[in-house]
Amino acid sequence: MSAFQNSLTDLRRSFHRDPEVGFDEVRTKARVVRCLRALGVEVHEGSGVIGVLQSGRGNRTIGLRADLDALPIQEISTHDYVSQNAGVMHACGHDGHITMLLGAVELLTRNPDFDGKVVFIFQPNEEHGLGARAMIDDGILEQFPLDEVYAIHNLPGAPLGEVSTRTGQICASESLFEIEITGQGGHASMPQVGVDAITVGAEMVQALQTIVSRKLAPSTGAVVSVTEFVTDGQRNVLPGTAILKGDVRTRLPQDRKDVECFMRQIADGVAAAHGARADTTFNTEFIETINSQEPTEAVVQTARNAGLKVIGDRPPMSFSEDFAHFCAAVPGCFLLLGNGTKPPFSQPLHAADYDFNDALLPIGAALWAQLVKDRLPKRKTM
Numbered sequence: 001m002s003a004f005q006n007s008l009t010d011l012r013r014s015f016h017r018d019p020e021v022g023f024d025e026v027r028t029k030a031r032v033v034r035c036l037r038a039l040g041v042e043v044h045e046g047s048g049v050i051g052v053l054q055s056g057r058g059n060r061t062i063g064l065r066a067d068l069d070a071l072p073i074q075e076i077s078t079h080d081y082v083s084q085n086a087g088v089m090h091a092c093g094h095d096g097h098i099t100m101l102l103g104a105v106e107l108l109t110r111n112p113d114f115d116g117k118v119v120f121i122f123q124p125n126e127e128h129g130l131g132a133r134a135m136i137d138d139g140i141l142e143q144f145p146l147d148e149v150y151a152i153h154n155l156p157g158a159p160l161g162e163v164s165t166r167t168g169q170i171c172a173s174e175s176l177f178e179i180e181i182t183g184q185g186g187h188a189s190m191p192q193v194g195v196d197a198i199t200v201g202a203e204m205v206q207a208l209q210t211i212v213s214r215k216l217a218p219s220t221g222a223v224v225s226v227t228e229f230v231t232d233g234q235r236n237v238l239p240g241t242a243i244l245k246g247d248v249r250t251r252l253p254q255d256r257k258d259v260e261c262f263m264r265q266i267a268d269g270v271a272a273a274h275g276a277r278a279d280t281t282f283n284t285e286f287i288e289t290i291n292s293q294e295p296t297e298a299v300v301q302t303a304r305n306a307g308l309k310v311i312g313d314r315p316p317m318s319f320s321e322d323f324a325h326f327c328a329a330v331p332g333c334f335l336l337l338g339n340g341t342k343p344p345f346s347q348p349l350h351a352a353d354y355d356f357n358d359a360l361l362p363i364g365a366a367l368w369a370q371l372v373k374d375r376l377p378k379r380k381t382m
Contacts, residue, residue, distance in 0.1 A: 173288045
């Protein structure tokens with residue numbers, strides 16, 4: 001193992017031992033700032049951390065983004081760098097994402113043979129879909145206008161270092177809905193006197209499934225899931241109110257809008273048929289992540305030139321990604337990097353025994369650095 005990989009491994013494990021959840025990444029941000037300053041990089045702090053490296057006089061600017069936050073999960077791993085913070089762990093590999101990007105900073109500061117600017121974006125609160133918008137609201141895109149922006153996410157179960165991405169939609173949106181049903185409670189022995197909210201809700205749950213099965217084209221890949229059913233009923237009391245909560249995933253903005261429209265129609269219609277009322281809220285937490293063609297083709301070419309296995313038109317992922325807000329504002333590419341095919345590196349993201357593969361650290365750092373050099377002109381020497 002090289003000295004570079006050893007240093008990255010030690011750094012990644014230090015992040016893993018001290019995870020912090022979204023918008024509370026105080027120590028994590030401080031460690032990132034120390035690393036950037038030690039490498040002589042210009043640092044800006046706000047909701048996240050931004051490092052800026054200018055080489056030559058070029059105006060073209062590339063953005064590279066890593067996510068900082070961990071998850072409220074109790075780790076069950078047995079390695080010697082388990083989380084020291086009860087109920088919090090890096091179960092999605094953000095510790096590795098941070099470290100790969102810091103590794104790229106080191107490689108680029110060692111050999112800045114490019115003409116332009118690199119903006120290293122260390123973003124908070126990816127897991128709740130709030131961090132990218134917070135940084136954009138801070139004015140990152142006005143202060144550092146980006147020509148292109150990129151993000152890497154590890155992919156458990158895929159061969160180590162395998163790059164996969166696609167032009168167009170790569171990650172689904174996530175919308176959370178809540179339907180509050182108001183009927184009339186009553187005695188369980190006399191259901192005809194009231195309007196049983198649980199009966200209305202049960203019919204509504206079934207009807208909502210027709211959105212995907214009958215109202216959208218089969219190819220949309222949309223998912224509508226009712227995940228909670230809460231009433232104020234008791235042992236012998238029919239509920240007067242019920243609340244349905246759930247989750248919607250779509251691949252295209254129009255499908256998301258259609259699902260919301262059909263959901264409101266169904267909720268209002270079923271409630272009206274029973275003499276009840278339905279109040280629906282539909283909030284999109286994550287928009288669809290859409291990769292632009294030129295940056296995506298650049299990733300594929302850089303990865304192939306680096307000798308990595310590449311899947312350039314992978315199927316879209318069902319999970320959601322906060323990086324979508326950057327891609328909506330700037331031409332960008334979100335790519336996946338194989339984490340390995342054996343446990344714990346093949347364990348699912350968000351599993352309590354997941355772990356990031358340290359062998360991936362120098363691969364990801366080198367890929368980032370080479371992508372910058374491929375996308376910016378070569379610096380002229382005197």
